[in-house]
């Protein structure tokens with residue numbers, strides 16, 4: 412598996428900027444977008460130029476660095492500015508908890524800098540880079556924890572994009588595939604196209620092709636048929652937020668795939684770092700679900716595909732109940748069976764970073 416271009420990076424030192432792959436341009440073109448202002452980062456998150464739960468957490472953290480660096484005045488003024496920037500970035504997208512988790516870490520810099528005597532602005536940059544670095548290590552560890560689950564000679568179905576493009580490393584669900592491939596396992600990947608924005612067709616197939624993995628794209632409605640044909644031995648998806656009981660929000664359509672997997676007696680695994688768990692929420696009913704523009708459905712990629720004035724329901728995510736999930740692959744090992752006790756125990760175990 413070869414190295415990918417970085418989905419997002421900080422270029423330069425304290426006066427640097429954010430460079431990210433503009434994922435709205437893929438697979439047609441590999442374009443980078445430079446963000447010098449926090450507003451540009453907000454826009455990139457909102458419009459899905461950068462997307463995927465861990466990647467938007469990293470982007471938001473770097474956005475804080477941009478947003479507070481021109482703030483003058485005393486510590487109190489800087490604290491006010493920090494809160495303003497954090498509140499602003501928190502409005503970019505509601506569902507992936509990694510965004511709020513990362514903003515929380517940036518807020519903690521305020522106290523940490525006083526404790527360790529580091530200038531605040533340096534502390535912000537170090538924290539954003541640490542979030543990215545840790546994500547990279549968590550991705551690799553998720554891949555290693557999950558790789559033994561990949562059936563040699565079998566088929567794996569995935570939905571949306573939970574790969575390198577969605578993280579600071581080699582992905583979550585796709586990390587499992589990359590590590591399994593490195594270990595010499597041979598398998599076929601089926602990528603749901605993932606209506607309406609086609610993260611599966613545009614992004615998952617692109618990055619799996621780059622890595623030399625054998626991938627077939629499916630219309631979303633085809634998943635049931637390939638399962639019935641006996642070509643899928645495992646379903647593997649990412650997550651945007653996991654409640655304490657294991658209910659999992661992920662890209663719209665994931666729940667349907669989980670129900671199909673159950674109907675065909677196929678194991679259904681979620682792969683996610685600990686930053687995707689929200690243990691404050693007891694069940695998935697409490698997860699806020701982003702509603703997106705009707706035009707994504709009626710005018711997908713510029714062509715009108717539904718009549719003017721038709722009612723549209725376009726939630727970006729759904730919640731898969733925990734009892735449909737065989738296991739959750741984390742950087743600390745696999746949670747199985749999926750219940751609150753098993754999740755809390757697994758997340759309490761140490762993660763030894765290499």
Ligand code: MRU
Nearest residue numbers: 462463464571573577649650662
């Ligand atoms: O709307 P998106 O493209 O940000 O949705 C992304 C997903 O649903 C991913 O599966 C999830 O964030 C996991 S990414 C490792």
